[in-house]
Amino acid sequence: MSDEDAGGVAQAQVPADPDRYMVVADNVHKSYGRSQVLRGIDLAVAPGEVTCVLGPSGGGKSTFLRCINHLEKIDAGRIWVGGELVGYRQVGDRLHEMREKEVAAQRSRIGMVFQRFNLFPHLTAEQNLIEAPCRVRRIRRADARTRAGELLTRVGLGDRGGAYPAELSGGQQQRVAIARALAMDPELMLFDEPTSALDPELVGEVLQVMRDLAASGMTMVVVTHEIGFAREVADTVVFLDGGVVVESGPPSQVLENPQQERTKLFLSKVL
Amino acid sequence: MSSDVTGSGRGRPEPIRAVPVRHPGRWVAVVVLAVLAAMFVHMVVTNKAFQWPMLFDNILSVPVVRGAVTSIELTILAMIIGIALGVVLAVMRLSPNPILAAAAWMYIWFFRGVPRLVLCVLFGNLGILYSRLEFGLPFDHQLGALFGIDLNARLFGVNAVTLLSGFTAGLLALAMSEGAYMAEVVRGGIQSVDPGQAEAAQALGMRRPLLLRRIVLPQALRVIVPPTGNETIAMLKDTSLVAYVPVTNELFFQLQHIGARTYAIFPMLVAACIWYLAMTSVLMIGQHFLEKRFSRGHGPRAIRLRGARSAGAGGAVGTEVDT
Ligand SMILES: Nc1ncnc2c1ncn2[C@@H]1O[C@H](COP(=O)(O)OP(=O)(O)OP(=O)(O)O)[C@@H](O)[C@H]1O
Ligand SMILES: [Mg+2]
Numbered sequence: 001m002s003d004e005d006a007g008g009v010a011q012a013q014v015p016a017d018p019d020r021y022m023v024v025a026d027n028v029h030k031s032y033g034r035s036q037v038l039r040g041i042d043l044a045v046a047p048g049e050v051t052c053v054l055g056p057s058g059g060g061k062s063t064f065l066r067c068i069n070h071l072e073k074i075d076a077g078r079i080w081v082g083g084e085l086v087g088y089r090q091v092g093d094r095l096h097e098m099r100e101k102e103v104a105a106q107r108s109r110i111g112m113v114f115q116r117f118n119l120f121p122h123l124t125a126e127q128n129l130i131e132a133p134c135r136v137r138r139i140r141r142a143d144a145r146t147r148a149g150e151l152l153t154r155v156g157l158g159d160r161g162g163a164y165p166a167e168l169s170g171g172q173q174q175r176v177a178i179a180r181a182l183a184m185d186p187e188l189m190l191f192d193e194p195t196s197a198l199d200p201e202l203v204g205e206v207l208q209v210m211r212d213l214a215a216s217g218m219t220m221v222v223v224t225h226e227i228g229f230a231r232e233v234a235d236t237v238v239f240l241d242g243g244v245v246v247e248s249g250p251p252s253q254v255l256e257n258p259q260q261e262r263t264k265l266f267l268s269k270v271l
Numbered sequence: 272m273s274s275d276v277t278g279s280g281r282g283r284p285e286p287i288r289a290v291p292v293r294h295p296g297r298w299v300a301v302v303v304l305a306v307l308a309a310m311f312v313h314m315v316v317t318n319k320a321f322q323w324p325m326l327f328d329n330i331l332s333v334p335v336v337r338g339a340v341t342s343i344e345l346t347i348l349a350m351i352i353g354i355a356l357g358v359v360l361a362v363m364r365l366s367p368n369p370i371l372a373a374a375a376w377m378y379i380w381f382f383r384g385v386p387r388l389v390l391c392v393l394f395g396n397l398g399i400l401y402s403r404l405e406f407g408l409p410f411d412h413q414l415g416a417l418f419g420i421d422l423n424a425r426l427f428g429v430n431a432v433t434l435l436s437g438f439t440a441g442l443l444a445l446a447m448s449e450g451a452y453m454a455e456v457v458r459g460g461i462q463s464v465d466p467g468q469a470e471a472a473q474a475l476g477m478r479r480p481l482l483l484r485r486i487v488l489p490q491a492l493r494v495i496v497p498p499t500g501n502e503t504i505a506m507l508k509d510t511s512l513v514a515y516v517p518v519t520n521e522l523f524f525q526l527q528h529i530g531a532r533t534y535a536i537f538p539m540l541v542a543a544c545i546w547y548l549a550m551t552s553v554l555m556i557g558q559h560f561l562e563k564r565f566s567r568g569h570g571p572r573a574i575r576l577r578g579a580r581s582a583g584a585g586g587a588v589g590t591e592v593d594t
Contacts, residue, residue, distance in 0.1 A: 071474065
């Protein structure tokens with residue numbers, strides 16, 4: 001609570017209580033050189049909620065997602081995941097950078113799924129799933145394999161554990177990638193346009209896996225252009241453009257009855 | 272195949288029987304080269320300076336064969352040390368720690384800039400610099416004198432002459448120089464791996480040493496291994512340089528020594544050519560298969576990774592994957 005009071009003094013808006021939400025972003029700023037990519041993002045995701053992030057290309061969606069697991073360092077503001085400040089430790093009123101070990105420990109609790117899958121091509125599907133649990137979590141190999149089998153079955157690929165990524169279709173690869181992230185038992189899953197690199201006929205199978213995951217109570221932040229998915233699955237839709245949250249709320253509000261001109265314009269183009 | 276597809280009902284047309292283009296230039300070249308080859312053979316056979324009997328007497332003599340074995344030993348050891356050094360240096364060079372990166376840069380700068388021959392002679396003469404090699408705090412005697420005490424912080428020492436015997440000095444010169452070249456090869460390999468791979472590993476909570484060892488380096492091998500084969504062939508040839516350390520039981524030294532002793536300098540040089548050609552030929556055959564092996568399976572997998580969209584549907588494209 002005390003860190004929050006310290007933060008509250010400087011800002012007009014009091015951020016959401018990080019202990020009650022899975023993700024809290026408070027006034028997040030990020031620039032690359034002189035170009036400001038994120039210019040004050042606020043966001044709160046409750047446990048078990050699905051938040052879909054929409055917005056035009058270059059709006060900073062990927063950058064924001066990568067800040068949540070500290071793949072990118074933020075310049076100003078705060079991000080909490082599971083009540084823990086991401087990437088920094090607060091000591092008194094100063095922030096200390098975390099060591100790589102601590103950052104890695106935080107990341108291991110956050111699953112991430114990439115647009116281009118990023119499966120490890122030299123490992124089979126099963127090996128992709130057990131690598132991190134065995135070597136980061138130090139789970140016994142036999143247990144990790146059992147779990148990998150369960151997860152592959154869950155994404156509909158129970159019989160493809162021995163296949164290399166190159167032997168799988170794009171949709172299958174992305175489902176393995178989702179299973180790989182789940183193998184670390186994350187409390188939060190981040191998706192960066194998980195279906196954008198897929199042939200249209202393969203999009204459905206990946207969205208179905210994500211739907212099931214949402215139904216099982218996983219907290220998810222999903223950057224997507226699939227408006228239908230957002231409408232059906234999201235608890236909250238966030239429209240992000242020019243590095244700020246232009247509009248956010250339940251899909252019925254943001255998608256059906258947007259208040260902002262920029263949101264209306266974007267939706268008219270993608271729908 | 273296409274006739275099945277079109278199925279237009281028309282029969283397959285008669286195959287083309289055209290008159291091939293004539294290549295008179297090729298015949299001219301053949302004649303010129305044949306004449307030159309005949310002249311060469313004539314000289315080799317008639318010129319007494321070749322002293323063929325001398326060559327045949329010595330080329331498989333015991334010291335020469337031992338010399339060849341020494342050269343092979345040197346090649347293997349120098350490459351093992353060089354590769355290990357190269358991996359360490361490449362990782363340092365790409366490290367976020369600027370001190371490590373700068374240190375690796377300096378090392379590579381020095382050992383790529385100084386010719387191997389000079390390095391060999393230099394290492395052979397290090398004994399002039401140090402009678403003993405000692406490990407301990409630097410400037411201990413000077414500091415001790417400053418405070419008026421007899422400070423001796425040498426932890427242990429070895430006689431430089433014993434450590435830097437010809438073989439060790441030559442090996443170190445070759446290995447340390449190779450380390451610099453291998454560092455560049457390994458660095459290129461690491462940088463050839465899609466950054467998304469390291470990112471995915473990081474997102475899973477892997478730390479840098481682990482993700483390098485388990486994710487990035489195995490994929491970099493495809494790019495690293497073929498040039499390493501070339502480096503090995505070059506190393507085998509460069510072992511002849513340690514004749515100037517001098518390493519007295521090495522192939523080239525032995526052949527020159529025999530040549531000088533028997534006044535049959537030229538035959539022994541020809542023998543050296545034959546030996547090195549024979550050994551590098553074996554390595555080149557190995558290199559050929561290495562390159563074949565490491566280019567295989569790369570295509571479809573790489574395409575799939577980069578353009579997942581285009582290669583999405585066909586599950587059978589990348590079936591020839593090595594295990
Ligand atoms: N590493 C980087 N260095 C410099 N600029 C970057 C970098 N990464 C992103 N940017 C810039 O930041 C801006 C936001 O990029 P980002 O990838 O977050 O957008 P996005 O909303 O995900 O877009 P898209 O829908 O195309 O994925 C873009 O203008 C981009 O050029
Ligand atoms: Mg993006």
